[in-house]
Amino acid sequence: MEKRCIPILECELGEIIAQKVVSKYGSTIVVENTTINSYIKNKLIAFEVDYIWIYGVCIGESIKYKDNDLNQLKQSYNRNILEIKKIVNDLTNGNNVSIEKIDLISNSIYEPINNEYHVVRCLNELKSIDEDTFTHSINVSLYAMLLGKWMLLPESKIKDLIQAALLHDVGKTKISNSILNKKGKLEIEEFEEIKKHPIYSFEIIKDIDGLSMESKEAVLKHHEREDKSGYPAGIGGSEMSICSKIIAITNFYASITSERTYRKRVHPFEAFKIFQSQSSVSFDIHIVNTFLSNIAACYVGTKVLLNNGKIGEIVYVPPQVITKPIVCVDSEYLDLSKEINLSIVNML
Incomplete structure (x- = not known):
């Protein structure tokens, strides 16, 4: 355009x-x-x-363009969920999967890379209850694609990220649904089994010809943490590639902002607070800051429910205080960093 x-x-x-x-x-x-x-x-x-x-x-044509672009993204999103489901089913059944099939999905995800605002809006609008492994994988791949762009990584590296994100949780198909969907607290043995899923994922995808070693490593290490508190190996820092660190961050963000059978999701601005409290020890702080500062600005225009029961629209996110956006309610601009009794309850 x-x-x-x-x-x-x-x-x-x-x-x-x-x-x-x-x-x-x-x-x-x-x-x-x-x-x-x-x-x-x-x-x-x-x-x-x-x-x-x-x-x-003209303004009217711009609005029509935005709506069309968003609708195309939603259609592509739903198609990609079906395609990754086929790939995961083939892999878990021991069938060979060519890199060309994975490339088709990753290229489809990479194509809208210049529409970051629409990608985030699409993800916000399509959040589903009890999100499954396939939907989660697409979500992580989109967030990873955006973060790779914001970090100015080359196209080849961004596609490595997308492919790692698409396959990072394939090992969960080896874990009992009774554990994956348990509503209560996991027993120690159950959590130990959950902690094996990165290993299961790596074992399933390690022999895919054409899949980069960096993608395979990111699949294995997406639950590792900077302070070595993660799993399965308890490594961190320089032992993790940039791809592994990005998938760790985007997987965590996609997880906490999505509904689960065992917990409610948090809205993005609450997720920003969680990241800010944990980023100094759990994640690479430079990568986290790049992610948060860019994705926060993508929520401008989003409708929100405030704790006073009123509905407003985010009109601006201050770069220095991304957890406290400016919200317009009944033609009045409210700065949530100053309105100490007001807070966002949910995104609409």
């Missing part, structure tokens, strides 16, 4: 940003495909942004 660069003072409300805007300090202010509102426009001016890129069509 055609893009044009205009002075920030000339942009109109409702126009769609065509290129990520960053501050002079390198922090993300707004991401591509964000719709400009009055709060964002004023913030861009305050950040001394002089020019921005927008899509060179």
